[in-house]
Amino acid sequence: MTTAPITMVEGKAIALPGHDIDTDRIIPARFLKSISFAGLGNHVFADDRAAAGGDHPFDRPEHQGARILVVNRNFGCGSSREHAPRSLQRWGIAAVIGESFAEIFASNCLALGMPCLRGETGTVEDIQQLVQEQPGVHFCLTLEAPTLRGLDRHWPLTMENGPQTMLLNGCWDATGLLLSHDDRLRRTALQLPYLNDFALSN
Amino acid sequence: MSTGTLYDKVWELHRVAELPGGQTQLFIGLHLIHEVTSPQAFAMLDERGLGVRHPERTVATVDHIVPTTDQGRPLADPLAEAMFSALEKNCADHGLRLYGLDSGQQGIVHVIAPELGLSQPGMTVACGDSHTSTHGAFGAIAFGIGTTQVRDVLASQSLAMDKLKVRRVSIHGSLAPGVFAKDVALHVIRRLGVKSGVGYAYEFAGSCIAAMAMEERMTLCNMAIEAGARCGYVNPDQVCFDYLRNRPYAPTGASWQRAVTWWRSLASDGDAVYDDEVAMDAGEIVPTVTWGITPGQAMAVDEVVPTPDQLPPGERPLAQEAYRYMDLQPGQPIAGTPVDVCFIGSCTNGRLSDLRDAALVAKGRHVADGMKAFVVPGSQQVARAAEAEGLDVVFAQAGFEWRRPGCSMCLAMNPDRLEGRQISASSSNRNFKGRQGSSAGRTLLMSPAMVAAAAVSGVVTDVRTMLRTAKNTETEPVE
Numbered sequence A: 001m002t003t004a005p006i007t008m009v010e011g012k013a014i015a016l017p018g019h020d021i022d023t024d025r026i027i028p029a030r031f032l033k034s035i036s037f038a039g040l041g042n043h044v045f046a047d048d049r050a051a052a053g054g055d056h057p058f059d060r061p062e063h064q065g066a067r068i069l070v071v072n073r074n075f076g077c078g079s080s081r082e083h084a085p086r087s088l089q090r091w092g093i094a095a096v097i098g099e100s101f102a103e104i105f106a107s108n109c110l111a112l113g114m115p116c117l118r119g120e121t122g123t124v125e126d127i128q129q130l131v132q133e134q135p136g137v138h139f140c141l142t143l144e145a146p147t148l149r150g151l152d153r154h155w156p157l158t159m160e161n162g163p164q165t166m167l168l169n170g171c172w173d174a175t176g177l178l179l180s181h182d183d184r185l186r187r188t189a190l191q192l193p194y195l196n197d198f199a200l201s202n
Numbered sequence B: 001m002s003t004g005t006l007y008d009k010v011w012e013l014h015r016v017a018e019l020p021g022g023q024t025q026l027f028i029g030l031h032l033i034h035e036v037t038s039p040q041a042f043a044m045l046d047e048r049g050l051g052v053r054h055p056e057r058t059v060a061t062v063d064h065i066v067p068t069t070d071q072g073r074p075l076a077d078p079l080a081e082a083m084f085s086a087l088e089k090n091c092a093d094h095g096l097r098l099y100g101l102d103s104g105q106q107g108i109v110h111v112i113a114p115e116l117g118l119s120q121p122g123m124t125v126a127c128g129d130s131h132t133s134t135h136g137a138f139g140a141i142a143f144g145i146g147t148t149q150v151r152d153v154l155a156s157q158s159l160a161m162d163k164l165k166v167r168r169v170s171i172h173g174s175l176a177p178g179v180f181a182k183d184v185a186l187h188v189i190r191r192l193g194v195k196s197g198v199g200y201a202y203e204f205a206g207s208c209i210a211a212m213a214m215e216e217r218m219t220l221c222n223m224a225i226e227a228g229a230r231c232g233y234v235n236p237d238q239v240c241f242d243y244l245r246n247r248p249y250a251p252t253g254a255s256w257q258r259a260v261t262w263w264r265s266l267a268s269d270g271d272a273v274y275d276d277e278v279a280m281d282a283g284e285i286v287p288t289v290t291w292g293i294t295p296g297q298a299m300a301v302d303e304v305v306p307t308p309d310q311l312p313p314g315e316r317p318l319a320q321e322a323y324r325y326m327d328l329q330p331g332q333p334i335a336g337t338p339v340d341v342c343f344i345g346s347c348t349n350g351r352l353s354d355l356r357d358a359a360l361v362a363k364g365r366h367v368a369d370g371m372k373a374f375v376v377p378g379s380q381q382v383a384r385a386a387e388a389e390g391l392d393v394v395f396a397q398a399g400f401e402w403r404r405p406g407c408s409m410c411l412a413m414n415p416d417r418l419e420g421r422q423i424s425a426s427s428s429n430r431n432f433k434g435r436q437g438s439s440a441g442r443t444l445l446m447s448p449a450m451v452a453a454a455a456v457s458g459v460v461t462d463v464r465t466m467l468r469t470a471k472n473t474e475t476e477p478v479e
């Protein structure tokens, strides 16, 4: 099971300033009441958008069609719900740039082939300011030497090695890889006392 | 890089292979599932024609969407019923154990796995739920995962993971009366911040932790994720072994001794190297309450809401947002804040000792006029044990509703929810905007005893004053 390599993401960007934006805000729990992800629809940031009365970045006409989300620190903290990156993806987001990400959120993004790249505080704030002033700018985000380019400018970014390699090689859908090591999995299981010496009795 | 810690040892034992890109394939010893984050994983499995690799290592229950009043089937909410039925079908199709409503063991996944003796030292535990960190109380490496990773565990009993760094958080000394594990958790998060744990596993150590019962350790490890740490753990010791002995899935007979010997060997070595260490004094911890919209926006109950200039510049914008959302003014005392709803329950504080602590405050008192107060045991087993010692009656006489087990108003995926701008005193773990079911609803996190104190007085109250009153009037303690 191979997936397509992801080497770059192109398009407009959208800035969502603020630290500690949690997954309950990205997708409120009431939209999780479904046995499929299809029900997520366009509910990303539903409550924040309602509270902003149409003035939320995700509702503003100039940001429609944006592909690169630019956030600050600890984005995606809280609940493990994969519905959060999926609802962003359904809205159109294909990559996220931020100062830092909550871990479960980042690994959920990776599982969906959505790169999370990190930038220094100054870098991220600079990009956010540019996006707010000139929302129409077309950006190009490359993963190999992680960089964002736009308007003849460029911003250096970083990425963890593991996710970077997996995205670049198209092996970010881990299932196939995990299944290919069945022998080694068996060997590991054989040396775990709780699976052999005192396994579950029934 | 850490060496010789429990985390290092358990990681090494479960390492299957190194993956291209530097991630590790890690064997998962115990996989817990529930109705919210698993149905899509089973669908993905079916799409690829894959089966469950180790059906005996996955255990299911239903907790998030179950009503806490009428639990008759079909559930009144058709969406909830559909999720429950899907879980039943998936478990039946793949031969997985499901602790359903008629099992006598149903409850919040993080409450029942320890009760059943499923969570044990030295295991890797994964669940599609961020509070999986709870099981670290047993000296397990336990962490939350997303739905695609649930699929991976079902298919391969393993995950692609990056190794975490290890920070030892030592808490020395003893807790004053009226100060509970929940206060320790909120204090740690307040001191270290909600982002500090990103990239780390937290090892909780020190004399304060050693003196804690397993239920208290679970409360603390449960909240590790609120500090950003995907897993938190405590080294296994006699307290842990005593808890596990005779549990349904605990080893028995000769295996028990072998298990204990192995478990002991897993504890972090005396000369273990940590990536970072911090220490705190338990004597400094007082009853703690959140005032804002993250668990890190917490304060001592006898302080005033921090003013912007008392906060680091980076935290001020979020504080401004919190003042507005919570309708609290900087500089105002939190004690005396009127509360509309009181909720005692959740995987943080829905265990028997939590209900006892709350009942001690509720006994002989009555909830304030107009207050909605309810108690949701974390599991059917907790409910039975509480009823056997009369806690349900204590609560009922004090005007609290006694409900059936589930997640309830921790995240309000069932009918229990805040309405409009209601403000709750809650023993749960998250005070995020909209968390308790109303997009304008407000949450003050605190210990179960503090929730009970708020319920009977109608306002946020320092529970220490009530414990003193209880003693002076010689109110009979609830045993």
Ligand code: SF4
Residues within 6 Å of the ligand: B063, B064, B108, B109, B110, B129, B131, B346, B347, B348, B406, B407, B410, B411, B428, B429
């Ligand atoms: S009680 Fe709350 S935090 Fe715990 S599993 Fe249920 S919803 Fe999640």
